[in-house]
Amino acid sequence: MKPTIKDVAKHANVSIATVSRILNHTSVGYSAKTEKLVMEAVKELDYRPNAVARGLINNKTQTIGVLFPDVSGMLTSELLYGVEEVAHRLGHSVIFCNTSSSGKKTLDYLQLLSEKRVEGIIFGSSVLTEAYYEAIVAMNVPAVLVSTKSKKYQLPYVKVDDKDAAYTATAYLIQQGHRRIAMLSGNPEDSVAGKPRIDGFKEALRDYGLKGEDSPVYAAEGFSYEDGRSLFARLIEAATGVTAVFAASDEIAVGALSTAYQMNIRVPTELSIIGYDNLKISEMAIPPLTTVEQPLWEMGKKAAELLFEGMETGTPGKSIIMPHRIIERQSVKQLV
Structure with a gap:
């Protein structure tokens, strides 16, 4: 049988009210010596206060x-x-x-x-x-x-900072020698992650003197694996001659990797891909995915x-x- 507050009070030789005040951190009505006795009794009996009852007393649900x-x-x-x-x-x-x-x-x-x-x-x-x-x-x-x-x-x-992180990913591809870079993005109307990452991509292109028309953005409603598959198919169908892809999420990137494999496009020999997030799946991908990490x-x-x-x-x-x-x-x- 689980110990009760009554058992703790008896073990410490104090009243139930005193035990309640101590467990609910009421600062009056007991001495430091009494608090020590009660907490020792709690530990010895392995007493665990009922969360609902405690919430009713101190008006907190924890x-x-x-x-x-x-x-x-x-x-x-x-x-x-x-x-x-x-x-x-x-x-x-x-x-x-x-x-x-x-x-x-x-x-x-x-x-x-x-x-x-x-x-x-x-x-x-x-x-x-x-x-x-x-x-x-x-x-x-x-x-x-x-x-x-x-x-x-x-x-x-x-x-x-999504814009800054997207800029970093794009700049990394440019520093590796890529000049025609496509982006596979989430919804451009998404002010949380869609638009800021597109803005970071475009700003990096401008800062490095690259033409935006050589680096198209393909956007989907979300950031899923399925979005990555469909966006990558659109990219290849357009035959843009890009050498690298910045995917706005790791799930988009893995969808692109899967579709590239089915199309016999070798990554990274023929096309480089960088993701965004550093999810566990990025390590499991074939090849393992280079990505920009969110902690x-x-x-x-x-x-x-x-x-x-x-x-x-x-x-x-x-x-x-x-x-x-x-x-x-x-x-x-x-x-x-």
Whole structure:
């Protein structure tokens, strides 16, 4: 039988009320000696307070909510590992919500999280709309954005500078001697990752004196493996004579690699490909994919730490731009 708070009180020879005050960190009504006795009893009996009962007492649920458009995706899973590690270390539970990029589903989940009385929100990888923002404000809890940001709504965020990272990837290809470079992109209307990465690609071309018409952009609705396959087929059909491809995600890049293999196009002998993200799949690809890394686990961890800081102090912390870097593998050929 599991020990109860009554057992702890009896073991420490104090009242149940005293044990409750100590476990709920009430700063009055007991001495340091009494606190030590109670905590020793808790350890010896392996007592674990009931989270629901404790929440009723201190009006805290020790739970946070996390919303992502696809919690099963490889990128999201890395972010979630970082979030969960911090939450677990700090004694909090996490409710993960898969919004499927649906506005109604996102609002439904925000209502659910409000009813569950979560103490904070992490909102990831999609545009923060006015409706989402108003729902979060109505909850009156801290919120942090991860892998996204909003210029209109001043919530703290943790993310890589997408434009700068895309510039780095494109510049890397140019420095390897490539002059005709195509981009396989997500939606250009996507202000979170689509447009900034296209802008970084084009800016690098301009800075290195390359003609934009020699470096076409092929765009899809998303950043998936299937998008990569269809975009690569369009690129080859256009016969542009490009020698390198910048894919705006690793999943797009792996889709391109797969289609290149089926078309008997050798990578990197005939065509070089660089990805974006450094997902685990990039190491498993054939050939292993050169890519620009987002430190996804660290981003999730930093977002959670920023949220808990806000929960503790009641004030929003400062946004964090995470570093990116090129991970060299075997999918890019040096021409010079």
